[in-house]
Amino acid sequence: MGKPRKVKKTFNYNKNRRKEWKKQKKLPKIGCKQMKDAWDERRTVEYNLQNMGLSADPNKTLAMPKPMDDVDVEAKPWKKLPQPKKLRVAHALEREANAPQPKRFRLSEPDVRYCIYMMEKYGEDYKAMAKDLKNYYQDTPKQIRSKIRTFMSIPEQYNEYKNSTKQTAMEIS
Structure with missing residues (x-):
């Protein structure tokens, strides 16, 4: 067996270390509008989150007792936190999370092309569709039928297909 080669480390002159350090130090951008409005740049992350009624570390906020400890059932195991000043942020986030989201079900582009072709x-x-060479995944007739019915049940995609076929039929005649 051979000996492992010693690799000589060389200094990378092309890397700007000051720029790298500043990038690491810079805070990440906040995407949430409610948090962005209530954020105080002069305070720490933990303090900001605590003021908003949120938790930076849920394990510390809701410290659960160990199973071996004798715990009084009526006593609450979590710490008593100071009342947050910007509680409106937590309420706004909760309202946004509980708002019903519209369902946006769409088939992928390859599946749509597959259904249209068939x-x-x-x-x-x-x-006959099951025996076609373009049936790469070897779908059974029932699987193909369910894919096509799913395609037909999505009005956005199916209506687009119907409109395109009408236009081509008009162009031919």
């Missing part, structure tokens, strides 16, 4: 070539013959 429908144009075979129509409703799912057994």
Whole structure:
């Protein structure tokens, strides 16, 4: 067996160390509008979050007792925290999280192309679709039928397909 080679470390002159240090020191950008408005640049992250009624470390905020300790059931195991001054931030975040989100179900572009190809070539013959060479994933006729029905149930994508077929039919005639 050979001996491991010694690698000589060389100094990288192309790296600006001051710039790297400043990048590390800079705080990350805050994407949440409510937190951005209430943030105090002169304070620490922990202090800012505590003032907003949020927690930087939930393990410290909600310190749970160990299983071996005798715990009084009625006594609360978490620490008593000071009342936050900017509680509106926590309430705004909670309202935003509980707001109903619209469902945006869409098929992927390859699946849409696959469904359109099969429908144009075979129509409703799912057994022939299963034998087609473009059936790469070897879907069964029932799987193909469910994919096509899913495609038809999404009005955004299916209506776009129908409109394009009408335009091509008008151009041909």
